[in-house]
Amino acid sequence: MFHVGSRSTVDLEEEITPEEVKSILLRFVFQSLDYDNSENQLFLEEERRMSHMGFRCLEIRRWVICGLIGFLTGLIACLIDIAVEELAGYKYSAVKQNIEKFTEFGGLSISLILWAALNSAFVMVGAIAVAFFEPIAAGSGIPQIKCYLNGVKIPCVVRLKTLAIKVxxxxxxxxGGLAVGKEGPMIHSGAVVAAGVSQGRSTSLKKDFKIFEYFRRDTEKRDFVSAGAAAGVSAAFGAPVGGVLFSLEEGASFWNQMLTWRIFFASMISTFTLNFFLSIYHGKPGELSSPGLINFGRFDSDVSSVSISFSYSDAYIHRPCLQVMEAMLVAAVTATVAFAMIYFSNDCQPLGQDSTEEYPLQLFCADGEYNSMATAFFNTPERSVRSLFHNPPGSYNPLTLGVFTLVYFVLAVWTYGLTVSAGVFIPSLLIGAAWGRLFGILLSTITSSQSIWADPGKYALIGAAAQLGGIVRMTLSLTVIMVEATGNVTYGFPIMLVLMTAKIVGDYFIEGLYDIHIKLQSVPFLHWDAPPTSHWLTAREVMSSPVTCFNRVERVGRIVDVLSNTSTNHNGFPVVPGKICGLILRSQLIVLLKHKVFVERASSRLSQRRLQLKDxxxxxxxxxxxxSIHVSQDERECMMDLNEFMNPTPYTVPQETSLPRVFKLFRALGLRHxxxxxxxxxxxxxxxRKDLARYHLGKDGLEELQLAQT
Amino acid sequence: MFHVGSRSTVDLEEEITPEEVKSILLRFVFQSLDYDNSENQLFLEEERRMSHMGFRCLEIRRWVICGLIGFLTGLIACLIDIAVEELAGYKYSAVKQNIEKFTEFGGLSISLILWAALNSAFVMVGAIAVAFFEPIAAGSGIPQIKCYLNGVKIPCVVRLKTLAIKVxxxxxxxxGGLAVGKEGPMIHSGAVVAAGVSQGRSTSLKKDFKIFEYFRRDTEKRDFVSAGAAAGVSAAFGAPVGGVLFSLEEGASFWNQMLTWRIFFASMISTFTLNFFLSIYHGKPGELSSPGLINFGRFDSDVSSVSISFSYSDAYIHRPCLQVMEAMLVAAVTATVAFAMIYFSNDCQPLGQDSTEEYPLQLFCADGEYNSMATAFFNTPERSVRSLFHNPPGSYNPLTLGVFTLVYFVLAVWTYGLTVSAGVFIPSLLIGAAWGRLFGILLSTITSSQSIWADPGKYALIGAAAQLGGIVRMTLSLTVIMVEATGNVTYGFPIMLVLMTAKIVGDYFIEGLYDIHIKLQSVPFLHWDAPPTSHWLTAREVMSSPVTCFNRVERVGRIVDVLSNTSTNHNGFPVVPGKICGLILRSQLIVLLKHKVFVERASSRLSQRRLQLKDxxxxxxxxxxxxSIHVSQDERECMMDLNEFMNPTPYTVPQETSLPRVFKLFRALGLRHxxxxxxxxxxxxxxxRKDLARYHLGKDGLEELQLAQT
Structure with missing residues (x-):
C-alpha cells in the first residue's frame, strides 16, 4: 500500500473521515516522468557527434547493466530466502520442541505465549524499520512500480534505503508468521536495483561511479526499471517469461524487440543466479532445482471457475507507534488463532513418505500420525501451498480445509493493511489452494468417482489461480507465471480460462487490488486506451488553459516568479514568440538557474556560460x-536564452483532436506534455497526464475523477 | 519467398542480371496499410452515437472472432497433419514393401524409381497448384506476414484462394519427401483465416455475411491478423505463449493488454482444437498429447553455441512450367540421394523398444537390426528430429550423422528456392539436431566421460535451436517456442544463450533469412528504431516535396487528374486552404468518386449525396x-466537398524534427502519412513509409536504399 501520506507531519486523528484523508492526499504532488526525450540542441549535438561505434558501445553497456540487474536481483532473492528459512526454521523448531514438551505435561499455554512472543518480536522489528524509517517500503510495492512504469513517480520509490528496509x-x-508472502516485494526490489545500477551512482550514499552517465534520463531509466521488475518476478516465481510479460503488461507502451530481449536476459540471469546459490545452500550444487522463491513442484500431467474479490482494510492509522503495535497485535493473534485451531482440531493423518512437511507435529495424535491442521499453519506459506497441490488425496479433512480457508482469509485481509513489507501473492495462493482442494474433495465425494477428475491437488492449483487472478487481475503474465511455476505447459488452458473468468466476474464488481490502491491515492494513472465513449471530447475541452509560456529569451525574474508560484506548479512551458517554437521543462530551467546561465541585457548573447548535457x-x-536557488535582484534583470535548451520540436495537436486520439499519442509516446x-x-x-487520467468509465458512462496534481 | 514478381507477364530469360530483376520488382507497388484511424466526421459521429453497451458488444464480438480464428486455425493444422500422415504413410509402406521384396532378389533400382516417381508426383501436383494458380502461396509466407503486420500489404497475401493453395x-x-516442414505455412494460414473471419465476408466468394462490419478497416484487421498468426504458431509448435510473442515481436508497435489477452485466447483455442482432434484421430481421445504439429517429446531434465548462416538459392526461374519441373527434379534427386545413402551406409542398429521409428528398414542388416541411415530419410522430418533428440546414446554412427548433415543441408538449400508451399523451420531443426548430436558424440568421445554431459540428445536440441536461430534470427519468441515445444522450462537458459550467440554471430555477417527476403523485394519495411546515427537528418531532408494538396471543396476534374497521374501515385493528400486542415486518402476519394458525391458549382452544398461509413x-x-470509374465531362466541372470525409486532425511535425523522432511517431502510431x-x-x-524505410545502417554508417513505391 501507499504510505506516502504517513510521511506528512499532519497529525491525523483516528476519527478522520475518508474525504478528509483524500483532500490531504490530494495535496501530495506526484511527479510525472518524461518518457519522451527532450531533443534539444545539446542532445542533438551529442547524438550527432557520436559514431556508429559509440552507439554499439552504448548497446553493450545496456546488456552489461541488464546482466548486473539480473545477478543482483537474484542475489537479493537468495538472501531473503535463506534468511527466512533460517529464522523460521529456528522459530518452528523452538516452538515444536516446546509443544512436544508440554503436550505430555499439560500447560500448552506456555507454548502459545512463546509462539506469539516470537512472532510479535520478529514483526515488531520489521514494522519499526518500515514505519519509522521508510514508510514507502510497506506492502508489496507493486502498485508503486506499476505507477513508475506508467509514468508517475511516487517519491522515494526507487531509492537504496527503500530497498534495504524492504528486504x-x-x-x-x-x-514472524504473518499471512504474507515474500514474492511481491521482490518485484519492487528488482526495480530499485535496476534504478540504482543503471545510473552508476547512489545519490543516498553520495557515491558516483562516473559510469553509465548516458542513461541518466527518464527514458533510459524506465527501460532498466522494466528489466528490474521482470528480474524480480523471475526470481520470485522462477518465471523468466512471466517476468517479461509482467513488465510489458504493466509498463510498456512501445514494444521494442531489443529491449524485450534485454529484459528477458535480465530475467534469465536472475532466476539462474537464485537457482545456483540456493542449490549450493541446499547442499546440492549444480542441481538447479530452485528456479524461484516459490516452486509449485512439478505437476505430472480441471476447471472450476469461481472468483472472489479480496476486500481489504486500510486502517488509516498513520502514527508509526500505533502502526508497529497493530502489526505486533496481528502477529500475536495469528499465532493464537493458529494455536487454537491446531489444538481443537483432531484431524490426524499418517506420516507418509511423500509429504513435504518439515515440522510434522504429533500433538494428540497416535504415534506415526501427525496433526494435519498444524501442517497448514506450522509451515512457511510457500510450503503449505505446495502441500495443498501435491499431497495425495485424503491428506486433508474437508472440515479442516474449510475452517482454515475462512480463518486464513480473515487473517490475510487484516494483515494486508499493516505497515510491513510483504506481498499478497502467497496468501492469495494459499487461500485459493485451500478452497480449491476443498472443492475438489467435495466434488469427488458427490460424484464418488475415482478418475483423473478426483485429484484434489489439481483443483487446488486452479483455485489458487482463480483466487490470485481475482485479486490482482493480471492476465497473460499471471497465466505464464503460473505455468512456469508448475513447470507444466498442459495446465495453461484451464488456468487461462480461470483467470479470464476471475477477471470478468471481478471487474463487474470492483477494480483489481492494485488499481484500487492507485485510484485511492488519486494517482493520474493512464490505462491502455481512452474510455470508449469519450469520442465527443476534444483537446479543447481536455486541455489546461491558459498556459504559462516563456519567450525564447526570457527575463530571469519572470522565470523565477513562475517557477516559485506554488498555485500553478507547472512542469513544462511552451516557448513562444506568438507561434509555438519549443517546450522547456521545469527541471531544465532549474539547472539553468542553478548554473546562472544568464546574459546581461546589454551584452552580446555569446557571453552566456555554456552548459553541457553533463550538467x-x-x-x-x-x-x-x-x-533553494538564490537569485539576486541584479540577476533577476538578466536574460536567459532558452534556444539551446528547449525541445524545438514538441508534439502538437490541433484543438479539434478527439480525446482517444490525444490519449493514443500521449500513451504510445510516453509524453508528459x-x-x-x-x-x-x-x-x-x-x-x-492529469488532464487525461481524470476521465474514467463508470457504471453510468464517463466520469471525472479528482486527481492529485502532477 | 515472394513470388509477386512471377505474376508479371514479363518474359524473364535465365541470363537476366540481379539488377534488372530489381528494377522490374521496383515497379511493383506495395500498398501501405493505415494503422491510424481516419477520424473524420462520419467516424466521430458513429462513435459518438454508440452507447457504452454498444462498445461492450463490440468487445464481445472481438472475443468471438478470436475464438473462431483459433478454432479454424487448429482445424486446418489438423487437416494438414492428418493428410500428410496418411499420404506419407501410404508412400513409405509402399516403398518399404518394394525394397524388402527387392532386397532379396536384387534389382533395387526399381525401388528407387518407385520412390522417386512417388515423390515427384506429389511434388508436381503441389508445384502446379502454386505456380499456376497462386504464386504468392509459395514458401512459408512468414516474410509476407511480417510485412503485413509491419504495415506493408503484399498483394493477395490474405486471400482465401491463397489459403486453399497453401494448404x-x-x-x-x-x-513428397522434400526437405521442408509444414510449420511455417501454418502462420500464414492462421493470418488468412483471421483476415477472412474478422471481415465477415469473402470477396473472392462474393459472400457477405453482413456481420463484423465495424471491423472493416486496417487497424482492426491488423489486430485480428496478429491473432491469426499467433494461432498459427501455436498450432504449429503447441506454443501458445510463443505464438503471442511471435505476433508481438513481428507486428506490434503498440502493446495493449486486452489485445494481447485476446491474441493469447486465440492461440490457446488453436492448440487445444488441434490437440483435441488429433488425439481423436490417434485413437486416444481426451489424452491431449499433441499440442502442436511438431512435438519435441518431453525432455527429462548444456551448452554449445555455434551458429551458421543459411545461404539460399533464389533460382530466378519465373516460368511456371520450369518451376514445376525444377520442383519435380528436386523431389527425384532427394529420393535418389536418400536411396544412395541408405544403400551405401552400413550403420546397423539393434531394433529397440524405445525407438520412435515407424518404418524401420532392415535392408542388408542382420535380423533384429535396422538401417540407421534409412531412419533419418525414411521418415517425416518431424519424427527424425524427435529421434535425434530422444534416441539413446549410440543410436547413431558419427559418420552417418556427418554425411546426413551435409547432404540434407545441400538439399534443404536447393529446396528452399522452389515454388512450393513449405517452411524452413523443420529442415533447419533437423540439420541443427544432426550436427548438434554429432557434436555431442564427438565431445563425449574426446572427454570420454559418461556423465550428464554425454547425452547427445541434449546437444541435438541445442544444435537445432542454434541452427534455427541463426536462420530466422527470432529472439524471445523462438526461445519460448522451443521451451514450450520441449515442455521443459529448464532448457530456457541454454536455449536463450545459444539463440543470442547465433543472432550476434549471424548479424555480423548478414541479416536473417526473412529480412533478406524483405530487402530483396525492396519492401519499405520499418524496423524498431531509426538507425542510431541518423540524428543529423530532419523531416525537411526526409520528406517528399512538393505535396499535392486539395482544397476543402475541390473540383472533381482535378481530383480525377491527380489520382490518374501514375507518375506520382500518392495515397494521401493534405487538405488546405493555405494552412493544413485535414488529410484525405486516395481510397476515400475513390469511394466518393464512385458514388458521385458531387455538388454542382451553382447549387447549394446540401444537395450533395450523403455517404455513410458503410459505403x-x-x-x-x-x-x-x-x-474503372467513369467521370463525364460535365461531372468534371462539379465540386466535391471533402470536409466531412477528411481526417481533420492529422498528425503533423515541424520541419526541424529529427529523423528518430519522426520515426518513433510513425512507428508507434502505425501511420501511413x-x-x-x-x-x-x-x-x-x-x-x-518509404521515406523512412530507405535509411539503413550499413557497414560504413547510414545508407540509402532503393525501395519499391508505396
Missing part, C-alpha cells in the same frame, strides 16, 4: 526545489 | 482503380 522488513514479517545529467533525478495549438500554430493549451 | 501445396510437398466499409479493402508543416502550419512536405 529487512520482508524477512521479519515472513519469519543536466548530474542534477538528474533530484533537481533542487526553486526555493502535449501542446494544443490553433490553426495559426499559436499555443492555446497544454494537455498533461 | 494443398504444403500437404503435397511434405508428403466505405463495403468498398474495403479492394478499392477499385481510378481507371505524416504531414510536415512550417511555422505557419502550411504544408511543406509529406513523410511516407
Amino acid at each position: 529487512f522488513g520482508v524477512i521479519c514479517s515472513v519469519a 543536466f545529467r548530474d542534477a538528474y533525478p533530484r533537481f533542487p526545489p526553486i526555493q 502535449l501542446v494544443v495549438v490553433d490553426d495559426e500554430n499559436r499555443v492555446v493549451g497544454l494537455v498533461t | 494443398f501445396g504444403v500437404i503435397c510437398s511434405v508428403a 466505405f466499409r463495403d468498398a474495403y479493402p479492394r478499392f477499385p482503380p481510378i481507371q 505524416l504531414v510536415v508543416v512550417d511555422d505557419e502550419n502550411r504544408v511543406v512536405g509529406l513523410v511516407t
Whole structure:
C-alpha cells in the first residue's frame, strides 16, 4: 500500500473521515516522468557527434547493466530466502520442541505465549524499520512500480534505503508468521536495483561511479526499471517469461524487440543466479532445482471457475507507534488463532513418505500420525501451498480445509493493511489452494468417482489461480507465471480460462487490488486506451488553459516568479514568440538557474556560460526545489536564452483532436506534455497526464475523477 | 519467398542480371496499410452515437472472432497433419514393401524409381497448384506476414484462394519427401483465416455475411491478423505463449493488454482444437498429447553455441512450367540421394523398444537390426528430429550423422528456392539436431566421460535451436517456442544463450533469412528504431516535396487528374486552404468518386449525396482503380466537398524534427502519412513509409536504399 501520506507531519486523528484523508492526499504532488526525450540542441549535438561505434558501445553497456540487474536481483532473492528459512526454521523448531514438551505435561499455554512472543518480536522489528524509517517500503510495492512504469513517480520509490528496509522488513514479517508472502516485494526490489545500477551512482550514499552517465534520463531509466521488475518476478516465481510479460503488461507502451530481449536476459540471469546459490545452500550444487522463491513442484500431467474479490482494510492509522503495535497485535493473534485451531482440531493423518512437511507435529495424535491442521499453519506459506497441490488425496479433512480457508482469509485481509513489507501473492495462493482442494474433495465425494477428475491437488492449483487472478487481475503474465511455476505447459488452458473468468466476474464488481490502491491515492494513472465513449471530447475541452509560456529569451525574474508560484506548479512551458517554437521543462530551467546561465541585457548573447548535457545529467533525478536557488535582484534583470535548451520540436495537436486520439499519442509516446495549438500554430493549451487520467468509465458512462496534481 | 514478381507477364530469360530483376520488382507497388484511424466526421459521429453497451458488444464480438480464428486455425493444422500422415504413410509402406521384396532378389533400382516417381508426383501436383494458380502461396509466407503486420500489404497475401493453395501445396510437398516442414505455412494460414473471419465476408466468394462490419478497416484487421498468426504458431509448435510473442515481436508497435489477452485466447483455442482432434484421430481421445504439429517429446531434465548462416538459392526461374519441373527434379534427386545413402551406409542398429521409428528398414542388416541411415530419410522430418533428440546414446554412427548433415543441408538449400508451399523451420531443426548430436558424440568421445554431459540428445536440441536461430534470427519468441515445444522450462537458459550467440554471430555477417527476403523485394519495411546515427537528418531532408494538396471543396476534374497521374501515385493528400486542415486518402476519394458525391458549382452544398461509413466499409479493402470509374465531362466541372470525409486532425511535425523522432511517431502510431508543416502550419512536405524505410545502417554508417513505391 501507499504510505506516502504517513510521511506528512499532519497529525491525523483516528476519527478522520475518508474525504478528509483524500483532500490531504490530494495535496501530495506526484511527479510525472518524461518518457519522451527532450531533443534539444545539446542532445542533438551529442547524438550527432557520436559514431556508429559509440552507439554499439552504448548497446553493450545496456546488456552489461541488464546482466548486473539480473545477478543482483537474484542475489537479493537468495538472501531473503535463506534468511527466512533460517529464522523460521529456528522459530518452528523452538516452538515444536516446546509443544512436544508440554503436550505430555499439560500447560500448552506456555507454548502459545512463546509462539506469539516470537512472532510479535520478529514483526515488531520489521514494522519499526518500515514505519519509522521508510514508510514507502510497506506492502508489496507493486502498485508503486506499476505507477513508475506508467509514468508517475511516487517519491522515494526507487531509492537504496527503500530497498534495504524492504528486504529487512520482508524477512521479519515472513519469519514472524504473518499471512504474507515474500514474492511481491521482490518485484519492487528488482526495480530499485535496476534504478540504482543503471545510473552508476547512489545519490543516498553520495557515491558516483562516473559510469553509465548516458542513461541518466527518464527514458533510459524506465527501460532498466522494466528489466528490474521482470528480474524480480523471475526470481520470485522462477518465471523468466512471466517476468517479461509482467513488465510489458504493466509498463510498456512501445514494444521494442531489443529491449524485450534485454529484459528477458535480465530475467534469465536472475532466476539462474537464485537457482545456483540456493542449490549450493541446499547442499546440492549444480542441481538447479530452485528456479524461484516459490516452486509449485512439478505437476505430472480441471476447471472450476469461481472468483472472489479480496476486500481489504486500510486502517488509516498513520502514527508509526500505533502502526508497529497493530502489526505486533496481528502477529500475536495469528499465532493464537493458529494455536487454537491446531489444538481443537483432531484431524490426524499418517506420516507418509511423500509429504513435504518439515515440522510434522504429533500433538494428540497416535504415534506415526501427525496433526494435519498444524501442517497448514506450522509451515512457511510457500510450503503449505505446495502441500495443498501435491499431497495425495485424503491428506486433508474437508472440515479442516474449510475452517482454515475462512480463518486464513480473515487473517490475510487484516494483515494486508499493516505497515510491513510483504506481498499478497502467497496468501492469495494459499487461500485459493485451500478452497480449491476443498472443492475438489467435495466434488469427488458427490460424484464418488475415482478418475483423473478426483485429484484434489489439481483443483487446488486452479483455485489458487482463480483466487490470485481475482485479486490482482493480471492476465497473460499471471497465466505464464503460473505455468512456469508448475513447470507444466498442459495446465495453461484451464488456468487461462480461470483467470479470464476471475477477471470478468471481478471487474463487474470492483477494480483489481492494485488499481484500487492507485485510484485511492488519486494517482493520474493512464490505462491502455481512452474510455470508449469519450469520442465527443476534444483537446479543447481536455486541455489546461491558459498556459504559462516563456519567450525564447526570457527575463530571469519572470522565470523565477513562475517557477516559485506554488498555485500553478507547472512542469513544462511552451516557448513562444506568438507561434509555438519549443517546450522547456521545469527541471531544465532549474539547472539553468542553478548554473546562472544568464546574459546581461546589454551584452552580446555569446557571453552566456555554456552548459553541457553533463550538467543536466548530474542534477538528474533530484533537481533542487526553486526555493533553494538564490537569485539576486541584479540577476533577476538578466536574460536567459532558452534556444539551446528547449525541445524545438514538441508534439502538437490541433484543438479539434478527439480525446482517444490525444490519449493514443500521449500513451504510445510516453509524453508528459502535449501542446494544443490553433490553426495559426499559436499555443492555446497544454494537455498533461492529469488532464487525461481524470476521465474514467463508470457504471453510468464517463466520469471525472479528482486527481492529485502532477 | 515472394513470388509477386512471377505474376508479371514479363518474359524473364535465365541470363537476366540481379539488377534488372530489381528494377522490374521496383515497379511493383506495395500498398501501405493505415494503422491510424481516419477520424473524420462520419467516424466521430458513429462513435459518438454508440452507447457504452454498444462498445461492450463490440468487445464481445472481438472475443468471438478470436475464438473462431483459433478454432479454424487448429482445424486446418489438423487437416494438414492428418493428410500428410496418411499420404506419407501410404508412400513409405509402399516403398518399404518394394525394397524388402527387392532386397532379396536384387534389382533395387526399381525401388528407387518407385520412390522417386512417388515423390515427384506429389511434388508436381503441389508445384502446379502454386505456380499456376497462386504464386504468392509459395514458401512459408512468414516474410509476407511480417510485412503485413509491419504495415506493408503484399498483394493477395490474405486471400482465401491463397489459403486453399497453401494448404494443398504444403500437404503435397511434405508428403513428397522434400526437405521442408509444414510449420511455417501454418502462420500464414492462421493470418488468412483471421483476415477472412474478422471481415465477415469473402470477396473472392462474393459472400457477405453482413456481420463484423465495424471491423472493416486496417487497424482492426491488423489486430485480428496478429491473432491469426499467433494461432498459427501455436498450432504449429503447441506454443501458445510463443505464438503471442511471435505476433508481438513481428507486428506490434503498440502493446495493449486486452489485445494481447485476446491474441493469447486465440492461440490457446488453436492448440487445444488441434490437440483435441488429433488425439481423436490417434485413437486416444481426451489424452491431449499433441499440442502442436511438431512435438519435441518431453525432455527429462548444456551448452554449445555455434551458429551458421543459411545461404539460399533464389533460382530466378519465373516460368511456371520450369518451376514445376525444377520442383519435380528436386523431389527425384532427394529420393535418389536418400536411396544412395541408405544403400551405401552400413550403420546397423539393434531394433529397440524405445525407438520412435515407424518404418524401420532392415535392408542388408542382420535380423533384429535396422538401417540407421534409412531412419533419418525414411521418415517425416518431424519424427527424425524427435529421434535425434530422444534416441539413446549410440543410436547413431558419427559418420552417418556427418554425411546426413551435409547432404540434407545441400538439399534443404536447393529446396528452399522452389515454388512450393513449405517452411524452413523443420529442415533447419533437423540439420541443427544432426550436427548438434554429432557434436555431442564427438565431445563425449574426446572427454570420454559418461556423465550428464554425454547425452547427445541434449546437444541435438541445442544444435537445432542454434541452427534455427541463426536462420530466422527470432529472439524471445523462438526461445519460448522451443521451451514450450520441449515442455521443459529448464532448457530456457541454454536455449536463450545459444539463440543470442547465433543472432550476434549471424548479424555480423548478414541479416536473417526473412529480412533478406524483405530487402530483396525492396519492401519499405520499418524496423524498431531509426538507425542510431541518423540524428543529423530532419523531416525537411526526409520528406517528399512538393505535396499535392486539395482544397476543402475541390473540383472533381482535378481530383480525377491527380489520382490518374501514375507518375506520382500518392495515397494521401493534405487538405488546405493555405494552412493544413485535414488529410484525405486516395481510397476515400475513390469511394466518393464512385458514388458521385458531387455538388454542382451553382447549387447549394446540401444537395450533395450523403455517404455513410458503410459505403466505405463495403468498398474495403479492394478499392477499385481510378481507371474503372467513369467521370463525364460535365461531372468534371462539379465540386466535391471533402470536409466531412477528411481526417481533420492529422498528425503533423515541424520541419526541424529529427529523423528518430519522426520515426518513433510513425512507428508507434502505425501511420501511413505524416504531414510536415512550417511555422505557419502550411504544408511543406509529406513523410511516407518509404521515406523512412530507405535509411539503413550499413557497414560504413547510414545508407540509402532503393525501395519499391508505396
